[in-house]
Amino acid sequence: MDKTKEQFEANQALWNQKTEVHRDSDFYKNEAFLAGASSLNDEEVEAIGDVSGKSLLHLQCHFGQDTLSFARMGAHVTGVDLSNKSIDLAKEQAKKIGIDAHFVCCNVLDTRKHLSEQFDIVFTSYGTIGWLPDLKPWAEVVQQSLKPGGMFVIIDFHPMLWSLDDKFEQFGYPYFNRKTIIEDTEGTYADTEAAIGGKSYSWNHSFAELFESLKSQGLTIETFNEYDYSNYNCFPNVKEFAQGKWRFPQHEDRIPYMYLQKWIKPI
Numbered sequence: 001m002d003k004t005k006e007q008f009e010a011n012q013a014l015w016n017q018k019t020e021v022h023r024d025s026d027f028y029k030n031e032a033f034l035a036g037a038s039s040l041n042d043e044e045v046e047a048i049g050d051v052s053g054k055s056l057l058h059l060q061c062h063f064g065q066d067t068l069s070f071a072r073m074g075a076h077v078t079g080v081d082l083s084n085k086s087i088d089l090a091k092e093q094a095k096k097i098g099i100d101a102h103f104v105c106c107n108v109l110d111t112r113k114h115l116s117e118q119f120d121i122v123f124t125s126y127g128t129i130g131w132l133p134d135l136k137p138w139a140e141v142v143q144q145s146l147k148p149g150g151m152f153v154i155i156d157f158h159p160m161l162w163s164l165d166d167k168f169e170q171f172g173y174p175y176f177n178r179k180t181i182i183e184d185t186e187g188t189y190a191d192t193e194a195a196i197g198g199k200s201y202s203w204n205h206s207f208a209e210l211f212e213s214l215k216s217q218g219l220t221i222e223t224f225n226e227y228d229y230s231n232y233n234c235f236p237n238v239k240e241f242a243q244g245k246w247r248f249p250q251h252e253d254r255i256p257y258m259y260l261q262k263w264i265k266p267i
């Protein structure tokens with residue numbers, strides 16, 4: 001079998017295992033979500049602005065909490081994810097809360113085989129491009145999925161963070177996309193004790209690689225922010241220093257944790 005196909009299949013199996021654990025975890029606060037709480041953070045909400053009446057495509061949507069949160073704000077939403085269990089759960093959740101949403105199970109790189117529509121907004125967040133070996137075909141999907149004048153927003157963990165070792169103390173991995181990172185994982189960030197695990201395949205992407213991939217598709221950048229905190233408690237031993245904001249005590253505010261970019265497809 002093609003090596004990349006095998007790697008995607010291993011990642012899919014892993015994300016399938018994670019889905020139910022995540023649904024039941026304190027991390028994802030699913031009961032609160034079902035009861036009406038938004039899973040979105042101020043950073044992405046402010047960057048995207050009013051979504052009411054707009055079409056929104058959420059790439060790598062996991063089990064759809066963010067997708068459905070945008071729907072609650074009035075967007076017409078479509079979510080795409082590789083994990084069939086995540087997509088099944090996303091559909092179940094949509095039904096439970098009475099939201100009309102479209103969810104598609106596929107590799108993000110195959111999105112255009114499943115969707116011909118173009119969207120006002122394409123969104124992806126927190127733990128996304130690291131699952132892709134090459135950003136060029138991904139950027140092509142983003143471009144092809146946007147209407148002229150449409151906006152693409154990515155908010156994700158900073159590439160510098162992924163160049164730190166597993167304890168996030170010193171440099172441990174190449175900052176650049178030099179090799180496939182193969183890990184034997186146990187548990188998950190949302191529940192480190194969960195009895196799940198397996199091989200994962202991921203890739204680091206420098207900012208230059210990200211920039212070049214989207215720029216070469218003709219998109220223009222409008223916003224680029226870096227943040228000295230994480231919105232999620234998904235790294236070992238991070239401490240909450242303000243409500244919902246996390247940092248490593250060993251690094252505090254001296255390193256970047258997240259970034260946001262807003263790109264526009266010219267008319």
Ligand SMILES: C[S@@+](CC[C@H](N)C(=O)[O-])C[C@H]1O[C@@H](n2cnc3c(N)ncnc32)[C@H](O)[C@@H]1O
Pocket residue numbers: 008011012015060061062063064065066080081082083086106107108109125126127128131132
């Ligand atoms: C960390 S989650 C996305 C974060 C999301 N904000 C959340 O926590 O709900 C990563 C998602 O990417 C999906 N994924 C990984 N590789 C993918 C691929 N090649 N195509 C589509 N989805 C993929 C996984 O199934 C998983 O649902």
